Amino acid sequence: MTNNRRTFVVVHPLDDVVEAKVDVEALGPMPLTPSVKFSLLVLRGYLIIMGLLVLYHVLDLSGLFTHMR
Amino acid sequence: MTQRIETLTTPTAGRVVRSKWARRWLTFLMVLGPGLIVMVADNDAGAVSTYTQAGATYGVKLLWLLIFLLPVTYFVQEMVARLGIATGQGHAAMIYKRFGKWWGAFSLFDLELLNFLTMVTEFAAINLAASMLGISPYLAVPLTAVGLIVMVATASYRRWERVSIILCVLDLAWLAYALFLGPSVSTVARACVLPGMPPHGITSDYIFLVIAIVGTTIAPWQLFFQQSCIADKRLRFSDLKWERIDTFIGACIVILMAACMMLVGDAARRYGLQHAGFTYTDPAQMARFLGQAFGPLVRNGVLLLMINAAVLGTTTISLSSAWAYGEVKGWPSSLDMKVNDAPGFYAVYALGVLLAAGLVLIPGAPLQLIILGVQVLAGIMLPSAIIFLQLLLNDKELLGAQFVNKPWNNVVNWIIIGVLFALSLVLAAQVVAPNIFPKG
Numbered sequence: 276m277t278n279n280r281r282t283f284v285v286v287h288p289l290d291d292v293v294e295a296k297v298d299v300e301a302l303g304p305m306p307l308t309p310s311v312k313f314s315l316l317v318l319r320g321y322l323i324i325m326g327l328l329v330l331y332h333v334l335d336l337s338g339l340f341t342h343m344r
Numbered sequence: 345m346t347q348r349i350e351t352l353t354t355p356t357a358g359r360v361v362r363s364k365w366a367r368r369w370l371t372f373l374m375v376l377g378p379g380l381i382v383m384v385a386d387n388d389a390g391a392v393s394t395y396t397q398a399g400a401t402y403g404v405k406l407l408w409l410l411i412f413l414l415p416v417t418y419f420v421q422e423m424v425a426r427l428g429i430a431t432g433q434g435h436a437a438m439i440y441k442r443f444g445k446w447w448g449a450f451s452l453f454d455l456e457l458l459n460f461l462t463m464v465t466e467f468a469a470i471n472l473a474a475s476m477l478g479i480s481p482y483l484a485v486p487l488t489a490v491g492l493i494v495m496v497a498t499a500s501y502r503r504w505e506r507v508s509i510i511l512c513v514l515d516l517a518w519l520a521y522a523l524f525l526g527p528s529v530s531t532v533a534r535a536c537v538l539p540g541m542p543p544h545g546i547t548s549d550y551i552f553l554v555i556a557i558v559g560t561t562i563a564p565w566q567l568f569f570q571q572s573c574i575a576d577k578r579l580r581f582s583d584l585k586w587e588r589i590d591t592f593i594g595a596c597i598v599i600l601m602a603a604c605m606m607l608v609g610d611a612a613r614r615y616g617l618q619h620a621g622f623t624y625t626d627p628a629q630m631a632r633f634l635g636q637a638f639g640p641l642v643r644n645g646v647l648l649l650m651i652n653a654a655v656l657g658t659t660t661i662s663l664s665s666a667w668a669y670g671e672v673k674g675w676p677s678s679l680d681m682k683v684n685d686a687p688g689f690y691a692v693y694a695l696g697v698l699l700a701a702g703l704v705l706i707p708g709a710p711l712q713l714i715i716l717g718v719q720v721l722a723g724i725m726l727p728s729a730i731i732f733l734q735l736l737l738n739d740k741e742l743l744g745a746q747f748v749n750k751p752w753n754n755v756v757n758w759i760i761i762g763v764l765f766a767l768s769l770v771l772a773a774q775v776v777a778p779n780i781f782p783k784g
Contacts, residue, residue, distance in 0.1 A: 281362060282360050282361065282362055283360070283361050283362075283363075283364070283366075283367040284355075284358040284359070284360055284361075285358060285359045285360075285361060285367055285370045285371050285374065286355040286357070286358040286359075287357065287358075287374045287502075288374065288375065288577050288578045288579050288580055288583060289501060289502065289577065289578060289680065290355055290356045290357040290358065291355050291578070291580065292354060292355060293578060294432070294578075294580050294581060296430065296431055296432035296433075297430065297431055297742060297743075297744070299431060299433060299437075299438070299441045299442070299742065300441065302441075302442075302741055302742060303441075304441070304442060304443065304444055305442040305443060305735070305739055305741075305742075306741070311735055314731055314734075314735055315443075315447075317731075318727075318728050318731050321727065321728070321765070321768075322724065322728065324772070325723070325724045325768070325772065326724075328772045329720055329724075332720075
């Protein structure tokens with residue numbers, strides 16, 4: 276966008292000059308601070324529990340536990 | 345095309361306006377798109393089913409939940425918008441690059457699988473609605489699939505965006521049906537602010553519907569879609585304020601239309617109570633029932649709105665898959681590229697659409713199992729996707745002081761994460777102990 280005295284030019288993002296953004300490749304992986312480590316650990320625990328529950332539900336639906344009871 | 349983008353040093357086109365007001369308005373219109381589309385597309389076929397079922401079962405008693413979900417959905421997507429504008433890259437690429445291959449592969453696999461299964465449910469809705477409109481599904485489903493592929497294959501982001509916005513505008517017709525069929529404004533206003541108890545108390549069905557509404561309003565694909573869409577549209581740092589407004593307008597529309605769907609479901613419930621028995625099974629059956637009471641305009645309109653929701657849902661979900669896969673693989677992935685320049689990107693999009701459409705046409709396909717799979721996978725994926733979003737939005741190295749979360753953003757987001765985890769655990773508890781809540 277440029278101000279040319281009394282007129283303004285509005286440019287669509289796709290027609291505009293490409294902005295330089297942060298170079299993510301140069302940054303590499305995120306530093307594993309204690310809070311990041313803790314969050315990822317909680318996430319792993321949650322995924323394991325949910326995975327086991329899904330497995331249990333599938334086995335239950337297949338009638339395995341009814342057979343054992 | 346990639347070459348052209350990289351070497352662009354001066355704007356290639358622009359519109360001259362004479363006032364600051366016109367400049368602001370035109371800039372907003374040029375930015376408008378990603379936020380509106382991601383939000384309205386969230387009211388896909390599955391959402392139509394969930395919201396109309398909520399209305400048909402509990403009347404207006406769950407409207408308060410939607411009011412609560414308005415800020416939640418806006419806060420989540422605003423963070424995505426900030427991340428997209430700051431990095432110029434998609435969400436999948438960001439997880440891969442910042443959390444490593446394992447988490448990147450996990451997120452991508454989960455997203456692709458969930459998206460595919462969701463697309464199957466979209467085509468199942470098209471199948472159902474077309475059948476009820478008297479159109480053969482063997483004609484309607486393949487034609488829709490071809491149309492969806494043509495919609496992106498014209499190699500123009502702007503064209504795809506305009507078509508999608510038209511579909512978003514068509515979605516507003518729910519408002520007309522809600523005004524025509526719904527209860528009085530005072531009843532609706534009261535239900536929006538006062539949570540109502542269901543007639544049989546809190547039952548497992550009620551809990552399940554609350555979880556389904558939350559899961560429908562904030563879906564994992566939305567995070568991936570909006571960030572990639574912003575990256576593809578190449579939104580600039582200065583566009584953030586307009587993108588926030590775009591997202592907020594989208595959030596208001598998605599919640600308003602969700603409420604309208606509930607009111608349409610409620611109309612079927614009320615008419616059923618007065619004149620004939622009505623038990624909700626799906627939105628198409630509800631449309632037929634409403635048609636008996638209010639005429640073919642209501643029946644056909646609701647069926648067409650179902651198809652519209654499914655079409656908009658499919659194009660956005662399939663695009664989120666294609667963008668995510670392309671970003672991770674390092675393929676050129678842009679709607680502004682010709683098919684020959686981005687073959688992998690278009691192939692993933694087309695393959696997802698064609699396979700989902702094909703699966704629906706197989707007689708005896710396990711659609712109920714697929715719907716269950718969508719719910720389970722969405723439940724597993726949403727909290728993990730939000731955790732990654734929260735960590736990325738606190739990454740000062742990546743975002744700098746301008747875009748990183750403020751303390752109040754973190755407080756709001758951790759509350760949202762806590763609620764989502766709690767709902768997931770309630771869902772899990774119901775799986776292990778189905779009698780934990782009384783049956784409704």
